[in-house]
Amino acid sequence: MVFEEAKLIFRLIKMNPISMAGLVIVVGFIILGIIAPYITPYPLDAWGLTYNVEKRFLPPSLEHPFGTDEMGRDVFSRVILGARFSLIIAVGVVGLALLIGIPIGLIAGYLGGRIATILMRITDMFLAFPPLLLAIALAATLGRGLINVIIALAISWWPWYARLIYVQVNSIKNLPYVDAARIIGLTPIKIMLRHVLPNALTPVTVQAALDMGSAILEAAGLSFLGVGVKPPTPEWGLLVSEGWTSINIAWWISLFPGLAILITVIGFNLLADAVREAMDPRLRKAIIMRRV
Amino acid sequence: MARTNTILEVRNLSVNYVTLEGVIRAVRNLSFKLYEGESLCVVGESGSGKSTVGLAIIRALPSNAVIESGEIILEGKNLLKLSDEVMSREIRGKKISMIFQDPAATFNPLFTIGQTLSDVIKYHLGIKDKHELGKRVISMLRTVGLPDPERVARSYPHELSGGMLQRAAIAVALSTNPRVLIADEPTTMLDVTLQAQILDLLAKLKEEFNLSVIFITHNLGVAAEVCDRVLVMYAGIAFELGPCSDVLLNPLHPYTRKLLECVPRAHRKVEKLKYIPGMLPDPRNLPTGCPFAPRCDEAMEICRKSLPKLVEVKPDHKVACHKYS
Amino acid sequence: MTLLEVINLRKYFPIRRGILGRVVGYVKAVDGVSFRISEDEVFSLVGESGSGKTTVARCILRLYEPTDGKIVFEGKDITKLKGKELKDYRRKVQAVFQNPFLSLNPRMRIVDIVAEPLLAHMKISRNEARKEAIELLERVGLSSSLARRFPSDLSGGQAQRVAIARALALKPRLIILDEPTSALDVSVQAQILNLLDDLRKEFKLSYLLISHDLSVVRYISDYVAVMYLGKIVESAPTEELFSNPLHPYTKALLSAVPEPDPRLKKLRKRISLPGEPPSAINPPSGCRLHPRCPYATERCKREEPELKHVGGNHYVRCWLL
Numbered sequence: 033m034v035f036e037e038a039k040l041i042f043r044l045i046k047m048n049p050i051s052m053a054g055l056v057i058v059v060g061f062i063i064l065g066i067i068a069p070y071i072t073p074y075p076l077d078a079w080g081l082t083y084n085v086e087k088r089f090l091p092p093s094l095e096h097p098f099g100t101d102e103m104g105r106d107v108f109s110r111v112i113l114g115a116r117f118s119l120i121i122a123v124g125v126v127g128l129a130l131l132i133g134i135p136i137g138l139i140a141g142y143l144g145g146r147i148a149t150i151l152m153r154i155t156d157m158f159l160a161f162p163p164l165l166l167a168i169a170l171a172a173t174l175g176r177g178l179i180n181v182i183i184a185l186a187i188s189w190w191p192w193y194a195r196l197i198y199v200q201v202n203s204i205k206n207l208p209y210v211d212a213a214r215i216i217g218l219t220p221i222k223i224m225l226r227h228v229l230p231n232a233l234t235p236v237t238v239q240a241a242l243d244m245g246s247a248i249l250e251a252a253g254l255s256f257l258g259v260g261v262k263p264p265t266p267e268w269g270l271l272v273s274e275g276w277t278s279i280n281i282a283w284w285i286s287l288f289p290g291l292a293i294l295i296t297v298i299g300f301n302l303l304a305d306a307v308r309e310a311m312d313p314r315l316r317k318a319i320i321m322r323r324v
Numbered sequence: 325m326a327r328t329n330t331i332l333e334v335r336n337l338s339v340n341y342v343t344l345e346g347v348i349r350a351v352r353n354l355s356f357k358l359y360e361g362e363s364l365c366v367v368g369e370s371g372s373g374k375s376t377v378g379l380a381i382i383r384a385l386p387s388n389a390v391i392e393s394g395e396i397i398l399e400g401k402n403l404l405k406l407s408d409e410v411m412s413r414e415i416r417g418k419k420i421s422m423i424f425q426d427p428a429a430t431f432n433p434l435f436t437i438g439q440t441l442s443d444v445i446k447y448h449l450g451i452k453d454k455h456e457l458g459k460r461v462i463s464m465l466r467t468v469g470l471p472d473p474e475r476v477a478r479s480y481p482h483e484l485s486g487g488m489l490q491r492a493a494i495a496v497a498l499s500t501n502p503r504v505l506i507a508d509e510p511t512t513m514l515d516v517t518l519q520a521q522i523l524d525l526l527a528k529l530k531e532e533f534n535l536s537v538i539f540i541t542h543n544l545g546v547a548a549e550v551c552d553r554v555l556v557m558y559a560g561i562a563f564e565l566g567p568c569s570d571v572l573l574n575p576l577h578p579y580t581r582k583l584l585e586c587v588p589r590a591h592r593k594v595e596k597l598k599y600i601p602g603m604l605p606d607p608r609n610l611p612t613g614c615p616f617a618p619r620c621d622e623a624m625e626i627c628r629k630s631l632p633k634l635v636e637v638k639p640d641h642k643v644a645c646h647k648y649s
Numbered sequence: 650m651t652l653l654e655v656i657n658l659r660k661y662f663p664i665r666r667g668i669l670g671r672v673v674g675y676v677k678a679v680d681g682v683s684f685r686i687s688e689d690e691v692f693s694l695v696g697e698s699g700s701g702k703t704t705v706a707r708c709i710l711r712l713y714e715p716t717d718g719k720i721v722f723e724g725k726d727i728t729k730l731k732g733k734e735l736k737d738y739r740r741k742v743q744a745v746f747q748n749p750f751l752s753l754n755p756r757m758r759i760v761d762i763v764a765e766p767l768l769a770h771m772k773i774s775r776n777e778a779r780k781e782a783i784e785l786l787e788r789v790g791l792s793s794s795l796a797r798r799f800p801s802d803l804s805g806g807q808a809q810r811v812a813i814a815r816a817l818a819l820k821p822r823l824i825i826l827d828e829p830t831s832a833l834d835v836s837v838q839a840q841i842l843n844l845l846d847d848l849r850k851e852f853k854l855s856y857l858l859i860s861h862d863l864s865v866v867r868y869i870s871d872y873v874a875v876m877y878l879g880k881i882v883e884s885a886p887t888e889e890l891f892s893n894p895l896h897p898y899t900k901a902l903l904s905a906v907p908e909p910d911p912r913l914k915k916l917r918k919r920i921s922l923p924g925e926p927p928s929a930i931n932p933p934s935g936c937r938l939h940p941r942c943p944y945a946t947e948r949c950k951r952e953e954p955e956l957k958h959v960g961g962n963h964y965v966r967c968w969l970l
Binding site for chain 2: 697698804805806807834835836837838839840842843861862863864865866867868888891901902903904905906907908909910911912913914919921922924925
């Protein structure tokens, strides 16, 4: 039944070239992220393990389509491998945020009362936390690094998912099929997990999948500012900042990773819009009629 | 009953809905006349197309609806050929008004009842004087039986109960003195005693405002209360059209007859309820021939092959059934 | 033999205002309701919105905790049951709701929906439960080919049959039917009503029917109680109530029901109740109907009448008798 919905949404997306573009970019990004380590032309460069002083600051050419950077490394390889790290960050941040946010929202939503008030107040507190400050704090105490970036962002992110689930669960728990589950004599935990949660997950999972674009952007921002991943990790944000000082003489070092961020995030946003439109019954009709 | 003028005529109307799963043929080749001053009930179950008819007349169909063919004639003009602008300005809400199952559909939740009413009067009747508008709003609310009309005018839709809101919706519909009122299941969401009040109100107002009414309902009892003539629809086509008492007491079409037999009664004892076997047809997969054939115990070969046409079998009483052709 | 007895049931819902959630009043949804359901009986609770009939049902199902009063099932007061005893009670009392598409989990296959109660109460394997579920589905008229479908694949009538199969799974003694046919098409309603009747005879069930549809009530009930604003105002065996209604509200209710027979329209004398039912937060003094009752007297305004027996198991709460 979920597959039917997914197939339907896919067909609706196919009807609009802009939506398709978004889908293609996102799928392309994911594939790239998975196979990246195997297709980099200069793998050692990509991982930042080389220093070729004679190849420094070479402009784009056939051998180095994106040029080389201040350490003589092939920018193209680094950008490609960067996709892998961006993918890890995206999945990690969103995954961890869901792992924290869903149980909190579910319990608060279903049990209500004082527990809900406490849990939701805690959620609000975390919502007020600026991610940048948290990242800086973590970087200062634990040092920079991929894991710390993921943790910092996930901590600032989970309240959104908790809120989303909370609202969903609140409306679902009063539906007749939940009453029916209580009348059968199921325990509250079983009801929460088998009846409430599966039906509450849809908007959240869609939102989460599409949030990955924002996660990539925020992580890139943190890395650019120096509180994200550690060099020589070829994360796109870090790549942009590494080329920043030499931007006058070697524009290609910052430009291409910057473009990568831009295209990926736009792709996610386009896809997000397309999915949202496809899931709304009224807008769905508009999509169909545009085709006819 | 003396035959009077035809005020609205629907000719060969066909309406489709475009969906991803295919084309739904909601209304197929429907023709009927609405006489001046009468109350015509369009009766049917889900998928019969009855609501689509109402929305088509007022041209408020959803965006994936396509009017494949047909004409809707009001005062000599085909409404389907009018531009959106003329339709909004001259017809919808002015010559033909509509009330819905959910009265909240008539009201913008951000405006008070009084504001909505005066906006409608201003837009359609061109009255701009605030004092005059105010008088008309209060008078309209009083006409529909709302106690304390001043307070209702100041209220927002969510502050009123279902019954009061439906009265207010009727006030909006009638404020422009329309010739035709389309009522789409206006009492389905109301309790029985409220329903009786609203039906009484509509009957009274029909006389007062000299209205011609198209009343859409799935409830045969309500139809009996309200109508002069009945149009029975099934899966998009008209099965029977005739005077109320004729159709309900001496139904000609097997579907109408069977439907009446399976309605439980509050006013007499029913020993065993008959039922119609099978299910309503899937609108995406309509059978060829008569859509009722799979469930009809009088079905003949021809019923599965061709659609029956509406023919006059008794004076003023038409049936679409191969039994009669 | 009495199966269920409701004694002086009250359910008040607190109204809270302000940040601290201070209680400023109560919605008196059910305000002193008593009745008895026997074995093998179809008992109907009739009323309009705000009458409290649904709240009574939810108290019996322990979806709400009563504010006061007792509900005695097979000799035990079930309002205080907990844990295993409550679970055992749930085997015996089940429910079917109005809208099957809301009462069935849209993400579960229908065979699993019907098997779930079996798995929750009996130590059987999933396969055994599924087999028995399929038998139940066939018993309510659904082919086993539908077993792996989801509720959204079914029609309204089919989905309601699934809900009925689920209610039957544990072989309960009482099934509460909350407007079981209101959301269904006319031609399907009759199928479901006849099915319910057949099942009752086969499984020796009792039904508590909650409905505002008097024609359905007349067709399947043995006994009817009419509720208004939290209290029972009249109760009698079905035919007695319909042929000899005594309470003004019952009379108004009956006269308001439209009938697909145009001749009756002229014959029936309509007793109309002006206005709308008041809120249950501050019910009127004395008899709750007095602001709307065409026969209200001074006494009706001051004193609330008791439910009086007027013969033949017929009870009325009215000063005029």
